[in-house]
Amino acid sequence: MSETNIDDIQKVFEHTMIHYVQIRKEKLLDIEKYIIIGDEIDKIIIGGKTLIDLIKGIEDNDLKKACFSYFCQRDNVNLMDYNYKDKSIEDSILGEILDMNYHNGKPALYSAIACLNSWILFSFPIEKEWRNATIVLDSDNKYKTHNFYGENRYDVVGRILQDKETNEAYLVRFTHRLDNYFIEYSQAFKDDFLNLQTTELNHMVKRLNVAYSKNLISLNKEEEKIYRHCTCTGGNNMFELKSAHNLGIRFYLKKKDEHHLIFGGIGRKSKYKGSKQNNDMNRAYQEILKYENSKVAKR
Structure with missing residues (x-):
């Protein structure tokens, strides 16, 4: 999948969330009931639509309630700020991650923070870059993180269960x-x-x-x-x-x-x-x- 038409964004969003709901049901995986995000839900743009509009556009009530719970019922943005400030980051590393960008020029800071914290990244496969089980942020392959994009539940399960x-x-x-x-x-x-x-x-x-x-x-x-x-x-x-x-x-x-x-x-x-x-x-x-x-x- 290279680029996804804006008319299909809602389908991609819902399809990804349906897969996420499935692994969230597994108690053994012990996945948190919220998803940390880097901005307010009305400011996050996914394929031309805001996150809040995508949630509101879900017709299935159970899935809509689940998404509101994951993204909206906690101060998810401050959770990112808290984890960022709470972790001691060396100046040299901080300089590296502040300068990181995705292929489209947008800052990759939060993904780098996810990497430093060994978190699993959550993305939507609206571009080919986001349809990978591992996201690499730098040419030296130093900063990389596991990525959940819906149709890779087994990768996430394997990462959590490990041995x-x-x-x-x-x-x-x-x-x-x-x-x-x-x-x-x-x-x-x-x-x-x-x-x-x-x-x-x-x-x-x-x-x-x-x-x-x-x-x-x-x-x-x-x-x-x-x-x-x-x-x-x-x-x-x-x-x-x-x-x-x-x-x-x-x-x-x-x-x-x-x-x-x-x-x-x-x-x-x-x-x-x-x-x-x-x-x-x-x-x-x-x-x-x-x-x-x-x-x-x-x-």
Whole structure:
């Protein structure tokens, strides 16, 4: 994406915020309930529109309330000033960051402060520069910071969790492994997932990404060793994600639509064949239906 038309700015803004809401729900990530900004919301211009106008332009009430909470319910600007003044910065470094500019000539001071504080930058991908997981501010590659721009939830999750190897941490990694999909799961899948070994979970997170990278998920395309259609369930949108042969793990999922996957259960292909494996698939399919019905009932 090079430049985004002004008519699309609202869509880009909302799309980014929807992805942010998803990772904010993860308690394990412990993300603050506010976003530090460098100016008043009516003075921040994003693609030709003010931040406050973009928030007011959101039609979905829940998303609008969330954005008001993130940007407006605290003195976000003074939070930046406080953190800037509170941190001791050497004169030589201060001179460097005061002179930094983006490619369009605008000061990059606040991004440099984010770098010094090891914060994660929050941006909107209205230009190619902002569609990168890492923003580099200088030619010497000295000042760089992780960047959240919506469709890179996994980068942010990986940055926050770092070396955490608990099963709960792998569940968060798995949930946000695919930037273009929102992953949901039944209670049965969660219970089975948390009972696997961490080495197995690490493997299945990678297998999910392999299936995604090969476009098997987006194209509903089968590949015998990793991603297959579950014909026994009678649904054309039910699949199994397969581990390497020596592990014999199966994750059963339903492709709800082009942006949502629902995982219903986990099976093991040890020595059994035929009906026993079909039973695992059908059981997972029923768990998915139960999950979907419970979501409808809560509305």
